[in-house]
Amino acid sequence: MNKTPKGCSNIGGAAAAKLEYCRNKSLELFARYGYRPFSPAGLQLIEDVWEKISLSRARRLIALTSPFGEPCVLRGDLTLSAVTYLSSHFDDDERPLRISYAERVFSVSPPPRNNLEENQVGVELIGWEGAGADVEIVSLLLRVLDTLSIEDSTVVLGDVSVMSKFFEGLPEETKESLVGALQNGSYTIYADILNGLCVDETELELLRALPSLKGDSSVIGDAMRMLREPRVLMPLKRLCDSLSKLGYAERLRVDLGFVRDLGYYSGPIFNAYSSISGTLLGGGGRYDGLLSKVGIKGEAAGFALNLKELANHCTEGPASPKIMLWCGNCDPAEGLRYADGLSRKGVPFEFSWNSDRLESQRVAKIRKYKWWIDLFAKKALSLQTGEAKELSEAEPEVTSC
DSSP: OOOOOOOOOOOOOHHHHHHHHHHHHHHHHHHHTOOOEEOOOOOOOOEHHHGGGGGHHHTTOOOOEEETEEEEEEEHHHHHHHHHHHHSSSSSGGGEEEEEEEEEOOOOOOTTTOEEEEEEEEEEEEEEOOOOOHHHHHHHHHHHHHHHHSSSEEEEEEEHHHHHHHHTSHHHHHHHHHHHHHHTTHHHHHHHHHOOOOOOOHHHHHHHHHHGOSSTHHHHHHHHHHOSSSGGGGGHHHHHHHHTTTTTTGGGEEEOOOOOOOOOOOSSSEEEEEEOOOOEEEEEEEEEHHHHHTTTSSEEEEEEEHHHHHHHHOOOOOOOOOOOEEEETTTTTHHHHHHHHHTTOOOOOEEEEOOHHHHHHHHHHTTTTTTEETTTTTEEEOOOOEEEEHHHHHHHHHHTT
């Protein structure tokens, strides 16, 4: 019996078909919005990755040496691959650049998870001016979920520039500890760190309130009244206002304690969740900080979604074959010509070249096909009722599958 390494998985059958359905539907949508496909290398040089992402993420990468002796990691970040590619292949005056991808990424998951790979689909918009791109990216994510019939979903929005403002003036080590506590949901540890700070009471009150500043978009107004410089919240407010005008108000939540890598992201950030199961479907945000690390001046935003979770929550799927075409007694060319006609009509099917008609029917029943067609005798057998008909008579019903 063949086994896969711990943390890896082979996906086949209906699950793989659902995965591919979600992948293709997503990429089709992205293409309509002007995003061009991108296929990244499977290996990344350690020197190109290590200092461009947070230390916690870098430690989870899977290191190896290429056959040419180069220190590498398995591809652990699609955004970094995209940014590196665009920086070396396009001039500044060619931006903005829109790309899409559907690939695997590899890293060691934090406990209790143990998977080493994840199928992702996403987009990157690199080089833009104005807040419209933030709205484009988040609304595109919501449109993907709607396209896949995952309408019971919620997008949680935050802003790391607001977080930076809250932590302004604190020692770097303290900032890292507070961010780590928020990321892990360790609010007791967060409170303990605050108790040891020597800051004025007004600032301390603001920091204590941070984890509780969550809810609908009215939370932004509450935070504005607490900040000395409330304009730092305006990009997030404008983003929520625009998304609400597009009809997404009920699916938006604001969490000002939501944080990611402060050196990587630099503005609005977001995660998408299933409203039913609470499962994280993916997320993204604005990452101007990453651009500067690869020598690009400008702004960028994007998101990546977990394809496996999309497939698990998608209520639709690809059309499954309902017809088995038995060509065991006929010329293969005749069978293929008939199949071409079904293909042009969008009717899925499967060939059977087995010379034993009964064995062919047995397999068709196992696969729960609706029709078994004998192309030599021009007969159609209903595998549900056992009734046999002339193919010409049954064809309208057969092709409606």
